[in-house]
Structure formats: C-alpha cells, structure tokens
Amino acid sequence: MLTREEYADARRLYGEGWSLSAIARFLGRDRKTVRSYLVGGRTPGVRISPQDPFEPFVPYCRQRLCDDPHLEATVLLKEITELGYRGRYSTLTRALRKRHLRPTCTQCRCITPDQDTGETSAAGNELRFTWLKLPDPPPRWGAGSQGHVLIGSLPSGRWRAALAENEDLPQVIEAIDLVLRRLGETGRYWRLDSLPAAHCHTNGMAKSELLRVARHYGASLGTGPLRPATLASPALDPLRPVRDFWWHTVRSDTRLYVAQESLDNFASWLDPRHPEPGSPDCSGDVTDGVQAAGNRSLELGLHPFPARIQVTRTITPQDLVPFRGNYYAVPSGLAGARVEVSWRLDQPHLSISATRGAVIARHAVAPRGADRIVSGPGHAITLERPHGRLRDDLKPCDGTNRLPPSPAALTHARVLRS
Known part of the structure; x- marks a missing residue:
C-alpha cells in the first residue's frame, strides 16, 4: 500500500519523466504496485484486504451442514474440492468455526467429542448411577432371586431410585428414565458405576446404546470408577441406607408399586435440606432447591428413550x-x-x-x-x-446416517460450477 505522501512523490516523479522501475526503486516498492496506483487502479492510503478463497463456497457449506449437522469435514472438503476449492482441511475447519456454519443437531443435542469421552467431566457436574442388587425380593414381583434397584445421585446429595425387573438393557434404560423424572434434573455428565449394561465386553453394543440414551437426555457419558471428590462424604452415598434400612421395610407381600412409592418417600426424606432425622417439621416432598453447578433441568415433557x-x-x-x-x-x-x-x-x-x-x-x-x-x-x-x-x-439421532446433497445444495453447486 502506498501512503498519500508516497503517491504524491510517485505522481511528481512520473510527471518529470521517471520510469516505473526507477520510481519503484526510489520508493522501495514493487513496480506493479506503483503502476496500479498511477493508472488509478488503487486508492492511496486504502489497504485492500486479501480475497478469502472460501467465501464463494459459504452458501453451499451452510446448506449441506443444515441438511446434515453430522457431516464430516473430510466429506465436505471432497465435495467442495470437486467444485473448485483449493484450500486444505485445516483451512476449511477453521473457516467453519469462524463463521459458525455447523448448526446444533436438535435430535441428539450434539455433544462435542471431548464431552463424549467423559474424561473432562468435573465432579460437580456428574450424575452417578449405581446398580444395587438386593436379596430375596417378593415373589409377586417376578424378579427371581434378586431385586434390582438403580440409584441416581447428584453431588448435592439428592438421589432417587427406581426398581427394575432384571438386568436387561431395556430395563436399565427404563430405570434411568424413571430416576431422571424423579430427580427433575440431570447432570452434564453421567458416571455409570457398576451398571451391568455399561460393562459389556462382548461386542460393545450396550455402551453404544447408553451413549445414545445420554445424548437423548442432553448429557454426556462416562464410565469407570468415580473420582475421589464424589466420594468425599459417606453421608452422600445412598447405597447403605437403601440396603441396610429401606430394604428391611419391604415385606414378602408388598406390591411393586407400593415398594416404589415407599422408596420415593424414603429418598425425599433423606434430601440434604431435611432438618434432622425424625424431626416433626420434615416433609416427604422436600427437595434441594439449589442445583449443582452445570446440572440441567429435565424437560418432563420429553418422551422417554424409545427402548x-x-x-x-x-x-x-x-x-x-x-x-x-x-x-x-x-x-x-x-x-x-x-x-x-x-x-x-x-x-x-x-x-x-x-x-x-x-x-x-x-x-x-x-x-x-x-x-x-x-x-x-x-x-x-x-x-x-x-x-x-x-x-x-x-427417533434418537446416532450421527451415523449420511444424507446426500439436498436440492437446495445442488442449486448452490450448479452456481459454483457456472
């Protein structure tokens, strides 16, 4: 770019008969730059920003990502390369992030890859699921020799539980839905502790299905042992009161729905805001009014996962x-x-x-x-x-179904080819 003073010198020297090369050497500028200013192609003092090679492909990329939010950048790069794009993969991904071209999938409530691993989760944002087996359930439940209870606990100390018939994956998914609806909220991350379906070593199908379940409720999935911070207070661990106290109140003729109501009342009675065990001013409907940081309220109108x-x-x-x-x-x-x-x-x-x-x-x-x-x-x-x-x-979105270019995207492609 030539400043106004340099442009005035260039005009004066050119009027005195200097050649373009001599003026360029005198000003320390490129000969083509001096010529573009002298012929009126550029304005002195105004810098011309370099043309973005990705700009013509923005409408096509926006349309393709609106049609398929899970479209891989490698597939998109291959498509626009055939349309004339000459940039590299890193340039494309940087342009997509800068322009916010990839929308959020409303079906699966897209989770970023670092959340899917469950390794970056903070202890304060976790919802812990624990699978508890209890001996000698009532025969009329049809649960066999062991009763099954799924317990979901938040770092605040609130927890709820749901009775399950067996350890099959659909039964586990139903128990998860029941626990979430009783809590009314879900943590940003799910930590599965001793959940039978979470540790499937045969083909990995169970863990993949539970990942889809977590996405359906707007959470991320993590497996493995709990962090020490979540086990700092034994009073927040609901396993002992359920196993050593509540289970002894269930008689052999207790119906399943009666036992579930009793378990719900017992969990409410042990909420952190409960004043003192046995206090007359306690209420079975008391809940913790302050959610843990990062927890999300659960939309009760949301349909259960279609297991x-x-x-x-x-x-x-x-x-x-x-x-x-x-x-x-x-x-x-x-x-x-x-x-x-x-x-x-x-x-x-x-x-x-x-x-x-x-x-x-x-x-x-x-x-x-x-x-x-x-x-x-x-x-x-x-x-x-x-x-x-x-x-x-x-229908939950698993992010694996690829969609071809829509008619609107094909229209943008024809414009680029022309």
Missing part, C-alpha cells in the same frame, strides 16, 4: 397375561400358551403376540404394579403403517 421391552409370559386359566403387576386379557381358549409381551417406552400401548409373531391383542399400558385387569376390545391393530415420517421426532 423396547420384550418378555415372555404364560397365559393364565382366566385368559389373562401378567405383566408389570397387571393382567391383560387375550382371546379365550389360549390358557397355558406362551406369548410375548412387547412395549416401547415412548408408546401408550403394548402388544401381545404369539411365539411366531402374530399379534393377538393390544392394550393401553396400565400403571406399573396397579394390580388391574385390562380387558375389552383393546387398541386397534394396524397391519401396515402409513407412509411418510412417523414419530421421527422420537
């Missing part, structure tokens, strides 16, 4: 199928037959099918452990689903 629970049952002589402390009617004449009960957590109806897959009944799901008999015509059975997107808002 599917499938169990096998035997039809009773009364043509009823027992499931979750209730009985569901089936057509007569099937007593003693084995059927499969299937229920997806985000749906209000369950299906009862024969072992070969034919659906024989469909009913609305009764409250767990209510000891109801659900009969009647049941819900209509649809053999074929309608075309189009059906409840896509409930």
Whole structure:
C-alpha cells in the first residue's frame, strides 16, 4: 500500500519523466504496485484486504451442514474440492468455526467429542448411577432371586431410585428414565458405576446404546470408577441406607408399586435440606432447591428413550397375561400358551403376540404394579403403517446416517460450477 505522501512523490516523479522501475526503486516498492496506483487502479492510503478463497463456497457449506449437522469435514472438503476449492482441511475447519456454519443437531443435542469421552467431566457436574442388587425380593414381583434397584445421585446429595425387573438393557434404560423424572434434573455428565449394561465386553453394543440414551437426555457419558471428590462424604452415598434400612421395610407381600412409592418417600426424606432425622417439621416432598453447578433441568415433557421391552409370559386359566403387576386379557381358549409381551417406552400401548409373531391383542399400558385387569376390545391393530415420517421426532439421532446433497445444495453447486 502506498501512503498519500508516497503517491504524491510517485505522481511528481512520473510527471518529470521517471520510469516505473526507477520510481519503484526510489520508493522501495514493487513496480506493479506503483503502476496500479498511477493508472488509478488503487486508492492511496486504502489497504485492500486479501480475497478469502472460501467465501464463494459459504452458501453451499451452510446448506449441506443444515441438511446434515453430522457431516464430516473430510466429506465436505471432497465435495467442495470437486467444485473448485483449493484450500486444505485445516483451512476449511477453521473457516467453519469462524463463521459458525455447523448448526446444533436438535435430535441428539450434539455433544462435542471431548464431552463424549467423559474424561473432562468435573465432579460437580456428574450424575452417578449405581446398580444395587438386593436379596430375596417378593415373589409377586417376578424378579427371581434378586431385586434390582438403580440409584441416581447428584453431588448435592439428592438421589432417587427406581426398581427394575432384571438386568436387561431395556430395563436399565427404563430405570434411568424413571430416576431422571424423579430427580427433575440431570447432570452434564453421567458416571455409570457398576451398571451391568455399561460393562459389556462382548461386542460393545450396550455402551453404544447408553451413549445414545445420554445424548437423548442432553448429557454426556462416562464410565469407570468415580473420582475421589464424589466420594468425599459417606453421608452422600445412598447405597447403605437403601440396603441396610429401606430394604428391611419391604415385606414378602408388598406390591411393586407400593415398594416404589415407599422408596420415593424414603429418598425425599433423606434430601440434604431435611432438618434432622425424625424431626416433626420434615416433609416427604422436600427437595434441594439449589442445583449443582452445570446440572440441567429435565424437560418432563420429553418422551422417554424409545427402548423396547420384550418378555415372555404364560397365559393364565382366566385368559389373562401378567405383566408389570397387571393382567391383560387375550382371546379365550389360549390358557397355558406362551406369548410375548412387547412395549416401547415412548408408546401408550403394548402388544401381545404369539411365539411366531402374530399379534393377538393390544392394550393401553396400565400403571406399573396397579394390580388391574385390562380387558375389552383393546387398541386397534394396524397391519401396515402409513407412509411418510412417523414419530421421527422420537427417533434418537446416532450421527451415523449420511444424507446426500439436498436440492437446495445442488442449486448452490450448479452456481459454483457456472
């Protein structure tokens, strides 16, 4: 850039007959720069910013990332290189960050890679899940020789628990949803302590599914032992009171929903704001009003993660199928037959099918452990689903499905090629 004084000298010398090369040597500037000023191509004192080679490709990249927020930068680089881009990978990623072109995925509430590892989590932002096994549960629960309780505890000392039927992954996912809804909030990071589905050494499917569950609720997943800071106060560990005190209050004839209500009241009674054990001014509805730093309030309207629970049952002589402390009617004449009960957590109806897959009944799901008999015509059975997107808002996004360029992106590509 030539200053106004240098430009005045260049004009004066050029009028005296100096050549462009001589003027450039005198001013210490490039000959092409001096010529561009003398012919009027540039304005003295005004610096021309270098042209950004990425600017023409911004509309295409913005459209592609709006269509597919999980599109890898390497795939995007390959596409725009075919359209004429000559920059490198690092230049592209820097331009994407500078212009904020990658939107947030509203389906999975995108989590950055450093959060997925769970290693950067702070102890104050963790929600700890612990799987507790208790001996000799009531026979009517159908849980076998051991009762299963999932406990979720926050660093503030608040905790809630949910009873589970077994250790299958869908049962664990349902227990996680029940715990979160009782807490009303979730930590930024989940720490899975002794959770059976979190330590699957066969194919890693369980851990991948739990990562999708954490993303569904807007959290990040971490596994392994807890940090010492979260275990600093033994009073904040709910395992001992649940195992050594509450479990002894459950009798052999206690119904499941009664035991769950008792466990909820017991957890509320032990909240940190409770004044003194046995104090007359304590309330079972007291909760900790101050959330731990980094905790997120849970939207209670959010649908549960769409895990599917499938169990096998035997039809009773009364043509009823027992499931979750209730009985569901089936057509007569099937007593003693084995059927499969299937229920997806985000749906209000369950299906009862024969072992070969034919659906024989469909009913609305009764409250767990209510000891109801659900009969009647049941819900209509649809053999074929309608075309189009059906409840896509409930389908969790795993970030692996790649989408081709949309018509709008192809329009931007044609502009670049022209």
